[in-house]
Amino acid sequence: MATPAQLGLMDAASPVMEEMIYFHDHVMLVLILITCLIFYSMLVLMFSKYIYRFLTDGHVIETVWTVIPAIILVVVALPSLKLLYLTDELDNPQLTIKSVGHQWYWSYEYTDYYDIEFDSYMLPIGDLVGGDARLLEVDNRVVLPVDTSVRVLVTAADVIHAWTVPALGLKMDAVPGRLNQLALQCSRVGTFYGQCSEICGANHSFMPIVIEAVPVDVFESWCDGMLDSD
Amino acid sequence: MADDTEKTWGPKHFIQNTPCARNSFLYGMGGGAVGGFAYFLWTSNPRRSYHALMISFTATVLLYWVPCRYQYAQKRIKQRMINRGLKTHIAMQGTPEAELLASAQEPGSKS
Numbered sequence: 375m376a377t378p379a380q381l382g383l384m385d386a387a388s389p390v391m392e393e394m395i396y397f398h399d400h401v402m403l404v405l406i407l408i409t410c411l412i413f414y415s416m417l418v419l420m421f422s423k424y425i426y427r428f429l430t431d432g433h434v435i436e437t438v439w440t441v442i443p444a445i446i447l448v449v450v451a452l453p454s455l456k457l458l459y460l461t462d463e464l465d466n467p468q469l470t471i472k473s474v475g476h477q478w479y480w481s482y483e484y485t486d487y488y489d490i491e492f493d494s495y496m497l498p499i500g501d502l503v504g505g506d507a508r509l510l511e512v513d514n515r516v517v518l519p520v521d522t523s524v525r526v527l528v529t530a531a532d533v534i535h536a537w538t539v540p541a542l543g544l545k546m547d548a549v550p551g552r553l554n555q556l557a558l559q560c561s562r563v564g565t566f567y568g569q570c571s572e573i574c575g576a577n578h579s580f581m582p583i584v585i586e587a588v589p590v591d592v593f594e595s596w597c598d599g600m601l602d603s604d
Numbered sequence: 605m606a607d608d609t610e611k612t613w614g615p616k617h618f619i620q621n622t623p624c625a626r627n628s629f630l631y632g633m634g635g636g637a638v639g640g641f642a643y644f645l646w647t648s649n650p651r652r653s654y655h656a657l658m659i660s661f662t663a664t665v666l667l668y669w670v671p672c673r674y675q676y677a678q679k680r681i682k683q684r685m686i687n688r689g690l691k692t693h694i695a696m697q698g699t700p701e702a703e704l705l706a707s708a709q710e711p712g713s714k715s
Contacts, residue, residue: 382617389684396677399622403669406615407662414658449670521691 375507375541375567387587390461393544397457401450408446409426412565414494423576441468461543464557467525471516475528475535475548475570478577482516495582515584519593520563526556536571539585545571560587624672631668637663 376384383477386392476493484490497511500545528537530548538545539558541564546554548549560566568583619625635673639660644653 392680396673399625400673402622403625405666406618410664411658449655482639558706570629603612 375510375565386541386561387564388542388544388561390457390557390559391541392561393430393457393460394543397453400453404450406452411507416550462557464525464555465523465559467523468520469519469555470525470527471518472527473516473528473537473548473583474495475530475532475537475574475581477532477575478581480535480537480581480583481531482514484597484600488601490597492600494584496582507567509580510569510582510584512582512584515565515586517586517588517593517596518558518560520560520587521588522559522590524558526558528554528556533574534572535574535581537568537583538571539566539568539583541566541586543566547572552586558591563589623676624669628669628672632661634667635664639664703712 378496383395383398384391386395399600414527468488469484472485474481474483479496480494482492482494485580492514494512494514494516496509497506502508502511526537526544526546528548528574529552530550532550534550535548537548542558544556544558546556548554564587566585566587568585570578570581570583572578574581619629636657640653640657643656644650647653691701696705
């Protein structure tokens with residue numbers, strides 16, 4: 375989860391998020407170089423003594439400052455498009471879960487093998503214990519096996535919500551009457567937090583998402599526990 | 605709670621923690637200094653030498669950054685393939701399929 379005053383991206387917990395961080399680094403370098411050049415140009419112009427009131431055009435420089443930005447855009451666009459298509463790639467998912475947005479909680483369904491369904495409400499502040507994150511903890515977490523390709527089908531029951539987990543590089547609108555598909559793969563064990571990302575009413579800020587990535591045997595035990603409790 | 609240390613983002617964080625960034629900027633500063641100084645020795649024009657310094661800096665940074673990131677991406681992909689192969693090998697150890705695969709890979713055997 376994010377630490378206080380954090381400005382940068384969260385540490386990646388999925389291969390897609392890793393690629394997003396690398397793309398961010400690539401674009402950031404391009405932006406830093408452009409900014410350096412602009413600041414330098416401003417400095418030079420500020421201290422320049424050259425004045426020519428009748429300057430109307432300059433074909434060479436106009437060609438240069440058209441072609442070079444086009445090349446820069448291509449250098450940025452090619453990895454961007456590759457990443458865009460990578461986020462849509464689904465690698466033979468071994469598990470499919472459904473995430474349904476309600477006002478103002480999420481419900482999850484694991485119906486591949488057995489029927490496991492549960493609601494996930496935010497824990498009120500009074501129910502938090504030491505170490506819990508305020509406005510982020512939930513009563514029932516989404517438990518997933520680590521290193522497993524998972525398909526998440528996102529929809530909503532009333533208004534538009536958005537299912538987001540920044541550490542996994544995931545964000546998808548939950549639209550009533552529509553099923554949106556997400557590919558998810560946690561590359562390390564851990565707990566990953568997210569919040570609803572589409573305004574959906576009074577308690578839009580109070581319907582978080584918590585994913586707990588666990589080893590496969592722990593996931594199986596959790597499934598058994600959920601089935602027994604039903 | 606993981607990641608309890610405070611994280612701030614800035615130029616120092618970017619240069620320290622981004623692969624290839626530190627070397628790109630170091631080579632860029634060196635290349636810019638060399639390019640600008642060489643232009644000054646050639647033309648004795650300080651104003652244009654500063655322009656040459658900026659252009660050399662930008663070009664050197666990009667010329668180091670692009671191949672470095674490309675090689676880093678290739679290594680990353682190979683590392684993921686190796687990781688996946690090792691995990692599959694560990695998961696399949698002792699199974700009949702693994703023994704069949706091992707015997708097929710022996711030198712002299714027909715695959």
